[in-house]
Amino acid sequence: MKRVGLIIGAALLLSGCTGPVRTRFGGQPATTARDPVSAVAVEADSQADRHWPAIHAAITEQGLNLDPASPYRLAFAFGSRPAGSAILASGGAVVSPARKRHLFQSCPGRTYRLVVTLTDTRTGDLIGRGWADEAHCRAAADEALPALAARAVAMLAHPVPQGSDLRWTRN
Numbered sequence: 001m002k003r004v005g006l007i008i009g010a011a012l013l014l015s016g017c018t019g020p021v022r023t024r025f026g027g028q029p030a031t032t033a034r035d036p037v038s039a040v041a042v043e044a045d046s047q048a049d050r051h052w053p054a055i056h057a058a059i060t061e062q063g064l065n066l067d068p069a070s071p072y073r074l075a076f077a078f079g080s081r082p083a084g085s086a087i088l089a090s091g092g093a094v095v096s097p098a099r100k101r102h103l104f105q106s107c108p109g110r111t112y113r114l115v116v117t118l119t120d121t122r123t124g125d126l127i128g129r130g131w132a133d134e135a136h137c138r139a140a141a142d143e144a145l146p147a148l149a150a151r152a153v154a155m156l157a158h159p160v161p162q163g164s165d166l167r168w169t170r171n
Contacts, residue, residue: 020166021134021144024096025151027159028129037127037156039067040074040118051078051145055116058149062157072127076116076152078145083109083135099135111135114148118156130155139170 040059046052055076059066081087087096096113113133120127132151134144147167 018168018170021136021139021169022164022166023132023134023147023151024162024164025130025132025155025160026162027131027155028126029159037064037072037118039065039070040072041068041070041121042066042074046075050142051076051149054142054145054149055153057146058153061150062153064153071120071122073119073121074116075119076114078112078114078141078148080110080112080141083111085111087113096133107137109135109137110141112141112144112148114145114152116149116152116156128156128159130159136170143170 042052047056056066059074083099086094086098089095096111099109099111111133112135113131115129115131117129118127119125130152132148132155134148136144147169
């Protein structure tokens with residue numbers, strides 16, 4: 001009887017689609033010294049984007065204010081692709097690797113990737129670039145976006161070339 005209970009418990013865990021999800025992230029710091037950024041401007045069409053609320057929450061969490069007069073322009077791009085495909089740079093370097101299918105994974109999966117950039121509109125210089133990506137089996141893009149936004153925006157303030165962490169969430 002205990003064995004049947006263990007089997008049923010294991011089946012429920014596997015079918016729940018909750019599990020560890022690895023968030024990969026990185027950032028590119030400014031190439032020149034600059035004043036600290038306290039406010040950013042965002043184009044109106046970006047604020048109309050359905051992904052904007054998660055980006056806005058991450059900006060606020062980092063202590064940045066929105067100011068249309070700010071010389072620092074924030075832009076973002078969010079994409080989704082099959083988890084089994086990779087993104088390669090022009091020289092063939094892997095920007096975002098393909099994900100292998102996990103044991104007991106019942107779907108091919110998707111990789112969601114967010115890139116956030118900050119540009120000085122006075123000089124055209126790139127102030128910073130942050131990115132984050134995750135592979136998911138069943139989670140929708142809107143479910144993954146808040147964690148991706150928090151990581152990518154944090155990379156603008158405290159960039160590291162590349163890192164990852166593990167969180168327990170809907171896969």
